[in-house]
Amino acid sequence: MNVDETAPQKGTVTQRAIERIKAMIAEGRLEPGQRLPTERDLATQLGISRSSMREAIRALTVLGVLEARHGSGIYVTQLEAGDLLETFGVVADLSRGPRLVELLEVRRILESTATALAAARITPDQLAEVEKHLTAMNATDDPEEILAHDLAFHREIAAAAGNETMAAILEGLSSRTFRARVWRGYQEEGAFARTRREHAAIHRALVAHDPEAARAAAAAHVGEVEEWLRAQLGG
Amino acid sequence: MNVDETAPQKGTVTQRAIERIKAMIAEGRLEPGQRLPTERDLATQLGISRSSMREAIRALTVLGVLEARHGSGIYVTQLEAGDLLETFGVVADLSRGPRLVELLEVRRILESTATALAAARITPDQLAEVEKHLTAMNATDDPEEILAHDLAFHREIAAAAGNETMAAILEGLSSRTFRARVWRGYQEEGAFARTRREHAAIHRALVAHDPEAARAAAAAHVGEVEEWLRAQLGG
DNA sequence: CCTCTGTATTGGTCGGACCACTTCGCTGGT
DNA sequence: ACCAGCGAAGTGGTCCGACCAATACAGAGG
Numbered sequence: 001m002n003v004d005e006t007a008p009q010k011g012t013v014t015q016r017a018i019e020r021i022k023a024m025i026a027e028g029r030l031e032p033g034q035r036l037p038t039e040r041d042l043a044t045q046l047g048i049s050r051s052s053m054r055e056a057i058r059a060l061t062v063l064g065v066l067e068a069r070h071g072s073g074i075y076v077t078q079l080e081a082g083d084l085l086e087t088f089g090v091v092a093d094l095s096r097g098p099r100l101v102e103l104l105e106v107r108r109i110l111e112s113t114a115t116a117l118a119a120a121r122i123t124p125d126q127l128a129e130v131e132k133h134l135t136a137m138n139a140t141d142d143p144e145e146i147l148a149h150d151l152a153f154h155r156e157i158a159a160a161a162g163n164e165t166m167a168a169i170l171e172g173l174s175s176r177t178f179r180a181r182v183w184r185g186y187q188e189e190g191a192f193a194r195t196r197r198e199h200a201a202i203h204r205a206l207v208a209h210d211p212e213a214a215r216a217a218a219a220a221h222v223g224e225v226e227e228w229l230r231a232q233l234g235g
Numbered sequence: 236m237n238v239d240e241t242a243p244q245k246g247t248v249t250q251r252a253i254e255r256i257k258a259m260i261a262e263g264r265l266e267p268g269q270r271l272p273t274e275r276d277l278a279t280q281l282g283i284s285r286s287s288m289r290e291a292i293r294a295l296t297v298l299g300v301l302e303a304r305h306g307s308g309i310y311v312t313q314l315e316a317g318d319l320l321e322t323f324g325v326v327a328d329l330s331r332g333p334r335l336v337e338l339l340e341v342r343r344i345l346e347s348t349a350t351a352l353a354a355a356r357i358t359p360d361q362l363a364e365v366e367k368h369l370t371a372m373n374a375t376d377d378p379e380e381i382l383a384h385d386l387a388f389h390r391e392i393a394a395a396a397g398n399e400t401m402a403a404i405l406e407g408l409s410s411r412t413f414r415a416r417v418w419r420g421y422q423e424e425g426a427f428a429r430t431r432r433e434h435a436a437i438h439r440a441l442v443a444h445d446p447e448a449a450r451a452a453a454a455a456h457v458g459e460v461e462e463w464l465r466a467q468l469g470g
Numbered sequence: 471c472c473t474c475t476g477t478a479t480t481g482g483t484c485g486g487a488c489c490a491c492t493t494c495g496c497t498g499g500t
Numbered sequence: 501a502c503c504a505g506c507g508a509a510g511t512g513g514t515c516c517g518a519c520c521a522a523t524a525c526a527g528a529g530g
């Protein structure tokens with residue numbers, strides 16, 4: 001009748017180990033920043049081999065839950081938004097076709113709201129930082145540099161919105177390779193001027209602390225790219 | 236001088252293997268659904284041990300990029316929104332305190348937009364499905380069953396919005412354990428009646444195909460929980 | 471008290487062995 | 501000719517043991 005009490009036997013042992021560790025963290029038995037036992041000890045505790053335990057640790061590492069330091073030990077991350085949402089970039093990097101449009105639609109929704117929130121909450125210091133990237137972006141012709149400042153421009157705004165989780169998601173949706181893939185074609189059509197105009201409009205709304213104007217400007221900004229990409233796929 | 240041409244030597248070999256495979260997919264050299272070489276062959280090709288290759292594969296498996304079938308082989312997933320965003324549930328499950336409020340804020344933004352889109356696009360069949368879960372939810376007192384139908388209610392609406400990516404994100408933000416943790420306390424205060432009223436309002440807006448009413452109803456619905464949770468943490 | 475050093479600890483990598491499951495061709499009967 | 505059943509080959513899953521590489525820490529030396 002298999003009254004085996006210690007082995008639920010569902011899935012692979014590695015998968016079970018992953019769940020066990022996740023559960024330990026969820027239940028608070030492992031605090032953020034805390035150090036775990038050694039791989040060898042953990043393997044013994046869960047009754048599995050070190051190889052399997054290593055796979056489980058590696059999995060939780062890429063998910064941003066654990067962090068392995070060579071020679072030191074394994075630690076629980078701070079479990080902050082940035083740690084856990086880093087994997088969001090993978091989604092953006094591996095999505096293609098219609099999925100890209102959907103991602104831009106999500107970004108438009110979140111970015112417009114974040115920009116609206118930023119308009120209401122942004123501090124002079126943060127605003128100065130935004131302006132720094134805005135002027136730097138308009139002062140060069142190097143596409144690489146423009147892209148970098150463009151990213152920073154929106155990142156500062158997202159940070160000013162005061163929701164780290166939203167900022168982390170937007171960061172993932174704007175990951176380097178994702179933007180590079182879409183931006184490349186978009187900017188080749190001489191969209192630089194339009195982009196500058198839209199960025200200026202967003203900036204004006206931030207200065208005026210006008211949330212609705214900021215929301216509209218940000219939505220239009222992302223929407224432009226969205227429509228362009230939609231047309232690319234349609235034709 | 237280390238003019239080693241074949242070894243960039245950045246990070247662990249496993250991490251490099253992960254990037255290599257991700258790149259192969261991003262470049263289109265590996266199509267969705269396609270089968271990869273065996274673990275042993277892949278390890279040989281990349282010049283690493285099978286152990287390290289297995290860790291890389293395991294990592295990409297938990298990210299929803301690859302799928303390993305015992306005895307058959309390793310395959311690239313369809314790379315659809317659901318596959319890649321499954322890990323989003325982990326974020327919801329491991330977040331606590333202020334992070335939970337932020338997650339609910341993101342959900343409020345996306346859910347309200349998704350509900351508005353659904354109001355404009357929902358088909359009679361989809362509407363019938365939504366109503367099925369609405370009535371079933373009101374016909375029982377079992378918290379578990381209510382939660383299940385509640386989840387399905389919102390899932391159907393998200394699906395009707397026509398953006399799979401958004402639906403997948405919302406699915407993660409409503410993962411079983413996440414809802415269970417928050418709902419438990421919320422419903423204990425006799426919020427059932429209020430929840431039913433809010434669900435009814437959302438349903439009315441869908442029937443009327445009124446996007447703005449739907450947006451408002453959904454935002455209020457999530458906002459109620461959000462405010463309650465905010466108060467819980469504040470006190 | 472500080473610095474250097476060597477040793478123990480710990481994660482990273484490797485190779486091989488065996489197990490569990492799937493697949494598919496072969497066998498044998500109908 | 502067809503098909504059910506069997507068995508070998510292939511493949512992922514698990515385990516073991518060894519060694520490498522980076523870190524941490526205690527003790528020696530200044």
